[in-house]
Amino acid sequence: MSERTLVLIKPDAVRRGLVGEVLGRFERKGLTIEAMNLRSVDTALADEHYAEHLEQPWYPGLRDFITSGPLVALVLSGDQAISVVRGLLGATDGRKAAAGTIRGDYSLSNQQNLAHASDSPESAAREIKIWFPEA
Numbered sequence: 001m002s003e004r005t006l007v008l009i010k011p012d013a014v015r016r017g018l019v020g021e022v023l024g025r026f027e028r029k030g031l032t033i034e035a036m037n038l039r040s041v042d043t044a045l046a047d048e049h050y051a052e053h054l055e056q057p058w059y060p061g062l063r064d065f066i067t068s069g070p071l072v073a074l075v076l077s078g079d080q081a082i083s084v085v086r087g088l089l090g091a092t093d094g095r096k097a098a099a100g101t102i103r104g105d106y107s108l109s110n111q112q113n114l115a116h117a118s119d120s121p122e123s124a125a126r127e128i129k130i131w132f133p134e135a
């Protein structure tokens with residue numbers, strides 16, 4: 001069943017010149033880019049996107065990071081896109097993510113982990129509305 005999912009290629013990936021590498025993996029898998037833009041994020045947008053994490057002790061650090069430079073927001077579509085994209089990313093903590101996944105190959109952090117992807121159809125709908133209200 002075709003699904004849509006929201007992906008953020010985070011500021012660490014932009015700074016490190018890894019946008020093409022990350023995007024290429026999604027494209028080569030067969031996913032379709034439905035919408036995409038490079039943008040800066042203010043604290044209000046960060047708080048809205050990460051609403052479920054606001055009370056976490058590590059959230060202030062995550063907010064500083066996600067607002068620290070431009071990121072690439074995109075909507076991907078494809079068969080079971082939500083779980084497929086999370087599989088391509090690997091575990092949240094790059095130190096624990098399996099080799100061969102995006103985080104497993106390029107991240108040594110549980111915060112600066114290169115990309116975010118929606119974890120359920122409900123979060124995909126909520127997040128797509130936040131980042132691409134016109135979609």
Ligand SMILES: Nc1ncnc2c1ncn2[C@@H]1O[C@@H]2COP(=O)(O)O[C@H]2[C@H]1O
Pocket residue numbers: 053058062092110111112113115116117
């Ligand atoms: N223990 C943690 N310390 C710092 N950041 C975290 C921790 N756990 C999760 N995160 C961050 O919180 C984010 C929530 O969803 P993401 O997929 O964007 O990726 C996660 C990480 O960037």
